[in-house]
Amino acid sequence: MKGQKAKQGAKGTENLLGKSKSQAQGKFKAEQLEIKKIHIAGSGAIGSLLAGAAEKQGLPYGLYPRNPVFQVNKASIEKPEFEPAKTETPTPYFVEWTDGTEYPIRQINSNKPHLSPSDMLVLPLKVHHLKTALTQWLPLIDKRTPVVLLHNGMGGYEIAKSILPAQQPLLLATTSHGAMKRTSTQVIYTGVGNTQIGIAPHLVSHKQLTMPEWAKSVCHTLHALLPPVRYQTDIMKALWAKLAINVVINPLTALNNITNSHIAGEQFANERKTLCEEFAQVANACGQSFDAIEIEQQVIKVAGLTASNYSSMHQDVKNQRQTEIEAINGYIVNMAQKKGIEVPLNTLLTKQITARLT
Numbered sequence: 230m231k232g233q234k235a236k237q238g239a240k241g242t243e244n245l246l247g248k249s250k251s252q253a254q255g256k257f258k259a260e261q262l263e264i265k266k267i268h269i270a271g272s273g274a275i276g277s278l279l280a281g282a283a284e285k286q287g288l289p290y291g292l293y294p295r296n297p298v299f300q301v302n303k304a305s306i307e308k309p310e311f312e313p314a315k316t317e318t319p320t321p322y323f324v325e326w327t328d329g330t331e332y333p334i335r336q337i338n339s340n341k342p343h344l345s346p347s348d349m350l351v352l353p354l355k356v357h358h359l360k361t362a363l364t365q366w367l368p369l370i371d372k373r374t375p376v377v378l379l380h381n382g383m384g385g386y387e388i389a390k391s392i393l394p395a396q397q398p399l400l401l402a403t404t405s406h407g408a409m410k411r412t413s414t415q416v417i418y419t420g421v422g423n424t425q426i427g428i429a430p431h432l433v434s435h436k437q438l439t440m441p442e443w444a445k446s447v448c449h450t451l452h453a454l455l456p457p458v459r460y461q462t463d464i465m466k467a468l469w470a471k472l473a474i475n476v477v478i479n480p481l482t483a484l485n486n487i488t489n490s491h492i493a494g495e496q497f498a499n500e501r502k503t504l505c506e507e508f509a510q511v512a513n514a515c516g517q518s519f520d521a522i523e524i525e526q527q528v529i530k531v532a533g534l535t536a537s538n539y540s541s542m543h544q545d546v547k548n549q550r551q552t553e554i555e556a557i558n559g560y561i562v563n564m565a566q567k568k569g570i571e572v573p574l575n576t577l578l579t580k581q582i583t584a585r586l587t
């Protein structure tokens with residue numbers, strides 16, 4: 230099976246419906262699937278993984294690289310202009326699934342998308358990419374097109390709120406699936422995790438007891454593509470919980486050039502404890518409810534589950550790419566300042582990671 234190439238070409242939505250019925254049992258019903266096409270902004274590791282999943286399930290998809298498709302200028306905001314990609318990918322590249330099968334995916338470079346309410350836009354980007362990407366996509370989406378933010382760290386929601394219309398259907402998500410770009414033509418699905426998703430808090434009505442149809446459709450589609458998807462009624466709590474993990478594992482693995490497994494060890498006991506305490510103090514001052522000891526147990530668990538991983542920050546530092554430090558430890562430092570709390574270790578790690586790239 231290893232290296233086996235899957236046949237290219239979408240097989241239509243029946244295939245997705247057929248697969249999703251069994252995959253989504255007990256979660257979402259097949260008749261809730263109304264998303265006709267998934268548009269993926271950014272062909273990084275997770276974006277490519279989603280495209281591979283769409284290829285695998287036969288759901289029409291568009292995978293768009295950074296910048297080249299649409300230039301941001303005043304004119305393009307009124308009437309978006311498409312230009313040929315500077316980084317055109319004439320041949321497909323491949324996503325290698327967990328069973329070794331390879332699915333060919335292509336980036337879209339020249340077709341001008343117009344997203345309808347039955348399309349969805351997913352942004353599996355780093356927070357520091359979001360402002361530009363959302364500004365580029367805004368003229369291309371209908372005001373009823375569901376938009377999904379999918380990233381580590383915090384701050385993306387505020388950026389999206391400042392750019393999108395107030396009533397734009399918006400979901401916030403975080404994933405623990407692992408994906409890695411091994412070469413320019415190969416992305417590997419390195420670890421099956423899960424995706425947690427929820428409606429942006431400003432769209433949640435306490436009077437509405439059931440999920441709106443658009444949110445069901447999005448969750449169902451994502452679950453059919455890359456299961457399991459867990460719907461969270463309090464997505465902010467889930468994002469804070471993921472942040473806690475990243476606050477500890479990411480900077481320590483990046484600075485010490487180690488895999489995640491080491492973070493569970495005795496040598497990091499002091500840093501682990503202090504970071505969890507600083508996190509809990511800040512999160513709780515921001516209206517959350519976290520216990521430092523429970524967070525530390527969770528960090529140790531995740532470090533064990535992802536033992537052989539190099540964290541995303543480790544990879545960014547190694548490849549001299551901008552890290553997500555501002556959205557992770559930097560976010561804790563900013564929130565701590567606002568609340569008058571001292572967070573010396575988060576402050577130090579933020580400075581040390583930032584210094585690595587200058």
Ligand SMILES: NC(=O)C1=CN([C@@H]2O[C@H](COP(=O)(O)OP(=O)(O)OC[C@H]3O[C@@H](n4cnc5c(N)ncnc54)[C@H](OP(=O)(O)O)[C@@H]3O)[C@@H](O)[C@H]2O)C=CC1
Nearest residue numbers: 270271272273274275294295353355358362380381407408
């Ligand atoms: N990879 C993983 O295993 C996991 C990742 N995550 C999180 O998911 C998010 C995405 O991660 P990942 O896929 O690894 O990141 P990558 O860096 O691989 O992908 C981000 C992609 O976004 C592209 N990009 C930047 N700006 C734009 C833009 N304006 N329009 C379109 N594309 C743009 C980048 O382009 P270019 O290539 O030109 O830089 C890059 O290809 C991060 O927050 C990460 O922490 C969470 C769990 C696991």
Ligand SMILES: CC(C)(CO)C(=O)C(=O)O
Nearest residue numbers: 478535538539540541542
């Ligand atoms: C959970 C963890 C730490 C897995 O590596 C991660 O989210 C990351 O690397 O950014």
